[in-house]
Structure formats: structure tokens, C-alpha cells
Amino acid sequence: MTKTNAPTMKDVAREAGVSLGTVSKVINGITVREEYKKKVEAAIASLHYEINTYARGLKTKKTGLVAVIIPNMLNPFFAAFTDYIEDALYKKGLKTMLCCSDGIPEKEIAYLNLTTQNKVDGIIALTYSDIGNFINPDIPIVVFDRFFENRNIPRVGSDNYNGSMMAIEKLLELGCRHPVYIRFHSIFPGESDKRKDGYLAACKKYHITPDFLDMEDCDNFIDMMKQFIDKHKKSDGSLSFDGVFCHTDYHGYLFKKLLQKEGYRVPEDVQLIGFDGIRKFGGAKEDLFVSSMCQPLPQLAAKCVEIITTEDRSMIPSLTLLPVTFEDGGTTQSLKKG
Template identity: 40%
Template sequence: MASIKDVAKLADVSVGSVSKYLNGGKLKAKTTLAIEQAIQALNYEKNEYAMGLRTNRTHTIALIVPTIWHPFFSELAFHIETELRHYQSKLILCNTQNNYENEIAYISMARQNKVDGLIALTYSNVDEYISSALPIVSIDRYFSEKIPTIMSDNFAGGGLAAEKLIQAGATKLAFIGYGSIYDNSTRDRYRGFQAYCQTQGLETEIIYYEGHHHEFNEKLPELVQ
């Protein structure tokens, strides 16, 4: 595999000139042409890992999600990856499987500068590992540290869901779901649903559990009896 030194030798230029070219720097037209011809002749491919060591950039963003099996999380990952391509960055998908230790490992990866940034959608008690010094964006959860957070209006969403069911002709509504054991915005969908139904005097049945997803699946047959 050709190296940057091989390109420089064939183009009869310095290694510094080739490095400047690869990093988007401006060179004389003659120098640029010689480097491009050498790259093509040698089938040279830029070593992103080596470049990252020199610039302290990996051009990768890690996305932490509880599970990729859930259609919401998989679609979210798709759109984030699509957007990152516009910035010449790649996505590392971190599927934690709702496992606390897995989340800590992925956060540690970001702390060690092995990725440029972290997008976290987590429901575990990882607050002590989250720092404003980390390049991190949180989705649907506030932490004690002040970090950028993207939130949905889950309370309004719960009420809107109930309203749409009534408009569709439903007369008795049921809420089936689970929330995190830690108080965060995901519980607001349940609260919004309850608030709307109480305001409208609607008959409802609530099947709600606060805990991990696998625990909810195990308890669901018992809850619906």
C-alpha cells in the first residue's frame, strides 16, 4: 500500500506539500497536478486513522441508543448518519441493549478522544460520567451538568395521542407503556395522556411500568390480566 512518502517521491515534491494537499491547503497549480497524478498512479488512499492522530480528529460521531430493534431508534440513526455525511463525518452506532456497563464503555470511548463527539439517548444512571467537558449532545434527557439537550414536548405528545384516538371514534382509551426508573421526559407522555383524559372525563385503562424494557416485556402478560 502506497504511503505519503511514495506520493511525494513520485511527484518530486516534499512530504509537507503532499500533506498540505491532503488537508485542503493551497499549492501551486504545477505542484497540485504532480501530486494528483502521483496519487492516481499509485492508487494512494489517505490513511484517516493516521491523519486523526496528527490532527486529534477522527471525523467520527458515536450515537448511543438503547436498542436498534426499536423502529424509532433505527430511523433516528438513519437520519443522523445521513446528516453527518454532509460534514464528511462517519457514524459509529453504539447499541447498548439497555445495558449500563455498555453505556459506560461507550462514554469512556468519547472521554478518551476516540471519537469527535457523542450523541446520547440513554435512560440509565450515567449522570456521574457525563461532563460538560465532553463533546456530547443528549436527546430527551437532562443531566446535572449543563450540556446541549434536544427535547421533544412529550407531555403535549401524550395528550395529542389521546385526542387523535377520540377523533378516530374511540370511546375507552388505554395507555400501555413503560418509563425509565429515573425521572426524565419519557414519563411525560404518560402524564400528558393522563392529564388530557382527566380533563375530558374519559374512561381509561392504564398499563404502565417503570423499569427496564426487558422487565416490562416479562411483566406485560401479568399487567394486562
């Protein structure tokens, strides 16, 4: 090897004192004796040999690359989900190709075409667009939350229905008598729609009159929240509701700010629970923005990666749901003892 040329597999074999075939096996993940594996890995590190993943992909028909399609990285839930996905893929020896679609269907379709051209080993998608007809049937895919009526694509999500039931039960347990529900949602169906179903079921079970703001995503949702608050003001200025369950932590945080701006104390006057488990600064041990039904993001990410890397896809369930847990984020009162 000259100083001007990049090291080759032959150089690695010579440095390690093994055959070229042994080097090839180590690089392609084929089992060899441990002592040979260590020699090859040491030679690769010593020579700064860079594995040609493209060439290896042509031979193995695997690129080691998985596309992750999300709406954006600004939303802390999407960012945290992506971080856990990347970590789970890395532990499997896979790399991440990140695609931020901004919720634009044409952009998502362009990314899907790109994944086909780049021969990715799989796609993990968190999408709010109707792209079911554009997914390559030859590429393994798993979708978080969403489902497409025209395709039987494996889905992973949280148990939104029971999570919502738990949220209402927690508000009642903490003394609320009239919990309302706030939801702004995508026009495309998904597992998260079951949060409203859970709220209505809880109302029926505990003989509560349903009271909710349920609208499609829009630009003036803040104004609509304000109108909802004004509509529920009584003559003495107090509110007719004392508990709020919000479809997401984001909307819960904004609703809390509106309540406080109107002079209502949270949680003394109104208790509030969101859904997702979004944390300040993103860390797993950081504080929540609001009390929340927390989605198990590390486990959800691991399940997505497990499904995308499963060889026998005939055994993959069409839907996998994981349980959520309640965590106090300062917008609910502590349970009184005694």
C-alpha cells in the same frame, strides 16, 4: 514508489504535480485552488493512497470519529435512528463508532472510557442508564431524550407532550369516547415521560376520566396487558374502552395482538395509536406496524449531528424539541366525511 510499499504523501504530490504542502492542505480540508484539489484527489484515487487518520488526528486534534451509544440494534426504532445518524455524520465527513450497551450501565461506562481513550470528536447517546457522572466534560456530547440531573448536557427529542395531546384528540376525532393509556417505562427520567403528562392534560381538557396502565419495564408486561384487558371487560363481553394510546409502537403492536386474540377487532371495536413511527423493514416509505405519532427521525438525527459539530457550544440550547405527526397505520378508522 516501489510495488511493495504503500504510497506516501510525497508520491501523491509527485503524481499530482503539486507541492507536498498542497497535498497536506487537501487531506486536512484546508481550502486550495479547485484545480489543485482535483489533481490531488485524482492522484489519491490513482495511487490508492490511504489517509492516515490517526496521524492526521495528532496534528489537527480531530479524529473525524463520533461515538454513537444506543441500547441495541434489535429494536427497529434504535436501528433506524442509528442509520440516520450515520448518514448525517457521513455527510459531514465524519465516521461512526457504534456502541451497543444493552442497557447495562457498566457496559456504557466502559464505552465512555473507550471514547476518551480513542479521542473521539463527540458522543451521541441514546441511553437508559444513569451515567452522567462518567461523561468526560472535554468531549462534546448530545443526548437523545434522556437528561441527567447532575449535568447540563444538550438534549434533543420530540415534542412528546403535544404529541400525546394530538393522539388523544385524534382518537376523539375518530369517534372514541373512552381512550386509555398503556405505558411501560424506564426507571430513569426522560422526555418521553411527558407522554403521560400529555395524556392526562388531554383527559382534563376533554373531561375524560383518566384510565391507564403505567408500570416500569418488566419481564411480565404481556401478562399485565392481558390483566388490564380482562379488568375492562363488561358483562356482555365488550370492553369499557374504545381507544388506546400506547407509549410506544412496540407496546401498541403487542396490545393489538392481545386484543385480536381475545376476539376484538382493531380498529372496528378498538382504535389504537402508538408513538415512534416504527416501520416494517425499516424503509422510510414502508408501512407502519400501528397508527402512530411519528417521530421525525431524519431531522432528529441531523439536529444531533449539528449540535455535536457546533464549534461555539455556548450558544447550544439545553433542549431542542421537534414536532411529531400522526400517520394512519391501519389501527385507526378513517375520518368519515360529510
